Amino acid sequence: MSTANLEEFRQEIRTWIDENLPSELRVGTRKDLPKKLLSQWNKALISRGLVAPEWDTEYGGGGLDRKQAGVVKEELNAVRAPKLRTFGVAMLGPTLLEFGTEEQKREFLPQIARNEVTWCQGYSEPGAGSDLASLQTRAVREGDEYIVTGQKIWTTGADKADWIFCLVRTDPDAPKHEGISFLLFPMKQEGVKVSPLNLIDGSADFSQVFFDGARAKASHLVGPLNGGWTIAKRLLQHERTQDGGSEGGITGAMKDTIFDLVKREVGLDASGTLQDPTIRERLAQQELEQLGLRLTMRRAGEEMRASQTGRDIASLGKYRWANMVKDEQDIAMMAMGAQGLGWSGDGFGADQLERTRAWLTTRADSIWGGTNEVQLNVIAKRVLKIPE
Amino acid sequence: MGLILTEDQLILRDMAKSFFDEKSPVERMRALRDSRDAVGFSRDLWKEMGELGWIGILFPESVGGADMGYGELGVVLGECGRVLAPEPFMSTVLLGGNAILLGGNEPLQKELLPDVCSGNRILSLAFQERGRFAPYAIETKAKRDGDHYTITGRKSFVLDGHVADQIVVAARTAGSSGEREGLSLFVVEADAPGLTIHRDDLVDGRNGAHLVLENVAVDGARVLGTVDAGADVLDAVFNRATVGLCAEMVGSFEEAFERTLEYLKTREQFGVKIGTFQALRHRIANLFAEMEFTRSIVRDAQTAIDEGRNDIAEATSAAKARCSEVAPLIAGEAVQMHGGIGMTDEEEIGLFFKRLKAAELSLGDAIFHRNRFAHLRGY
Incomplete structure (x- = not known):
């Protein structure tokens, strides 16, 4: 154009x-x-x-x-x-466009685009966190169906989801990366039980999901049988790009920016300078990190459009973004002091309580979607190409 | 201008890269240092860069320049940084040249800048009087005496001062040290009576000088900018010189990073490549992330100047705060990961380590620029 x-x-x-x-x-x-x-x-x-x-x-x-x-x-x-922005739009959609059959695209994409069906992501298991490929949930072919047995954990929104895109083991004898398939099936059926997990921030958006004879149509297996690992990794890349690319992260969702909050909690002197020089330093560092992330994501986009040798920065973005949003809440806690220690009650402002919960919520950001340590492994191996 | 190099800038980068690879490997800088060369850089190579149009990148065509911007100059400076070329971009172009360009009247520009662009004139800027960067901490005094001024005081860290033809001297015409008001800039001839220039060798192999000025007479027509308001010019010069320095730093720490990465892939201990150790893999992966962020921020600062944005000071301090934080991190890890060999003078990584420290502390370190950034951002 x-x-x-x-x-x-x-x-x-x-x-x-x-x-x-x-x-x-x-x-x-x-x-x-x-x-x-x-x-x-x-x-x-x-x-x-x-x-x-x-x-x-x-x-x-x-x-x-x-x-x-x-x-x-x-x-x-x-x-x-x-x-x-739903799991369907951000993650499953791009995956189906790349790996799905024509029938699968026609069946699922329009529902996603109309936001009619809510999806959840069945990846992690109690024994398969960072080592995701060791997952054990089994899917066994029976006629034109697969019968799914096993357990998932950290499944966001599982209690509300209509469907799940799920990693399942379809060949237990193959090496761990080669026996995994990518399967879609409905959550509202016998054989699927959801049990929400209470987290340290008081939320229960994540669940454990138990499969005991859950049924999936064989035609809803995406990509080749036992070829699910490639799809899984690709989808994680979409996930990481979403985070790194989401400017401002959790800050954007709050009434006050971190800058407003610190100014209010710490106070400015007559010349308009924050009373506490150390917190001021931390705040400047935080802002520079936000700037660096924003500009680097924009640069990556420009590189892609100009077809210059782009670097794979999905892992880099996820890693730095996670640290950045955690650090932002750390600064908020430091600035609020005891006023940041409230769980509930009139003694604390709504914004203070919200920040405290955000401090707890963001601890997860360097864990899910691949921990910081996993992201660093990926950068070392795939971007810097250091042999293992 | 975007955050990536344009087609023309990519061509310029390839040219500069092959130029420096061929004519200026790191050994050349070492040889200049070891022989305690009288000039400290190569006048011939500098003139070649003049012929290629690189010295004049920033200057208008009317004085023999190319009338381009910091995006282009940054490309050349980055390649200088990769090979630690000690040619006088900082003293002659970024500091002295910029002072004349931004503060000089037309006759002064016509007199001085054409020879600057061709590589035949060396300039410097004498502002610093104490160690830690503090732009207005100036005690050197200039007294008005009829149609001229007489300057008395001491200056340090005057880059390439021993070979400069003219030195721009920042002196106080009013007020007291630390105040922004009351500063003025004077173009002083290197051979002016009352001026003595003492060459100093710096840790990175480059040349500083300290000056003693005793009643040095300067014609009132050789004042840059407005008397007492010299800080207006000085601030603009510092912003631009700082962004130029950042571009050089990016080149140097990218090179140090790449050499270290290569070392991790080749050096063996315990029967394996040391790059297989996760303790090292995680650290170098993090350095990579630091480097990418910094590169984006530096590029944005170049754009801010080239597009005349109103946040030049902010963008400059963001860039230098990041560069001065990341440079010692990368250089320090580079020496550490090289192990014992990294401590030897023979291994070149130490030369990068020292140059990056000098650049880190020049024109304000990370703390200075984070403070300035915070101030400009209203907290």
Whole structure:
């Protein structure tokens, strides 16, 4: 698309956003958004095909090219529009587009783009965390079905999900990476039990999932039989790109930026300088890290578009992003002091309580989606190509 | 301008890379140091860079320059950094040249800059009076006397001062040390009566000098910028010189990183390559991440200047804060991972280590620039 046409398209998108996005929602992706307005906005996104702008229209997407999709993303970010980003859109969709059969794409992609079906991800198991490929959940072929037995853990949103994309062992005798398949099946069936896990931050979004004779159609196996590991890794890459690419991380979801919070909690002197020089240093470092991540992600995008030798920065982004969001909450805790130690009660402001929970929640960021240590292993092996 | 090199900049980079690989391997810098060369760099090579148009990248065509920007200069400086070339970009272009370009009137620019661009004139900037970088901590005094000024004081860390033809001297015409107001900049001839220049050898093999000025007379027409408001020029010069220095630093620490990475892949202990040890793999992977972030931030600072953005000071301090934090990290790990051989003068990694320390502390270290960044960001 020519630059002029692209500018025209940008105007079109701007007008559309102005007409459809109420000002109450221009505050980022937050949990306390007015439900009715949010649902209207999500419907508008769906009908304009902007949930999955780059997918073909026949799969329910917006049929846009990469530059147009980039414009959409920029314009939505510029007004801090809440995102409708689901596991289906961010992870399963791209995976199906790459590895799925035509029938699978037609069956699943439009539902995802219309946000009609909620997906969860069946990867980790109690005995397969960082060493994911040692997973034991079995799927045995029986006629035109697979019978699934085993256990998953850390499954986000499993209690609400309609379907699961799941890594299962289909050949127990093969070397561990070569006996895994990628299988889709419904969660609402006998043989699937979900038991939410209470986490240190008081949330219960993660679950343990038990499979005891759960059934999957054989035609819902994605990619080659026993070829699931390649797909699994590819999907993790999408996951890492999403995190590293999400600017500001958890900060974007809060009323106050970390800068507002520290200024308020620590106080400024007459010259407008933070009272505590050490916290000021930490804050500057945090801001520089945010800047570095944002610019590096943008640079990676430019490298890709210009087809210059891009580097695989998905792991790098995930690793630094995780440290960054954790550090942000550490700074908040340091600034709040005892006011950051509240669990509930009127003695603490809502924003203080929210920060404290965020401090706890973000501990997970350097663990899930591949721990920091796993990301560093990946960088050493795949990016820097140091033989093991 | 984006965050990646343009087609033209890629061509320039390839040219510069083959130029320095062929004419200026790291041994050349070592030989200049070991022979205590009278100049400290190669005047011939400098003139060649002048002919190639690299010295004049920043300067307008009217004085023989190429009228390009920090994106292009950064490419050349990065390649200088890779081979530790000691040619006087910092003293003559980034500090002295920029002071004339940003503060000099037209006759002064016409008089001095053409020879700068061709490599026939060496300049420097004398501002520093004590160790830790503090841009307005200047006590050297300039007193008005009719149509000229007389300057008295001492200066240190005047890069390539011993071979400079003119030295821009920052002196106080009003106020007291530490104040931004009351500074003025003067173009002083190296052979001016009352000026003595003492050459100093620096830890990175480069040349500093300390100056003693005793009633050095300078014509009032050789003031840069406005009297008492010299800091306006000085700040702009420091921002630009700092961004240039960052580009050189990126070249140097990328080279140090790559050499260390190669060493991990070849050096054997306990019967295996040391790169198989996870303790080292994780550390070098983290260095890689630091390096990538820093490269992006430095490029953004170049763009800020080239596009005349209003956040040049912020972008500059972001870049130098990162460079000055990452440089000692990478250089320190490079020596550590090389082990005993890294401590020898014979192994080149030590030369990178020393150059990066000098660059880290020059024009403000990480603490200075984080502070300045925080101040500019309103906290």
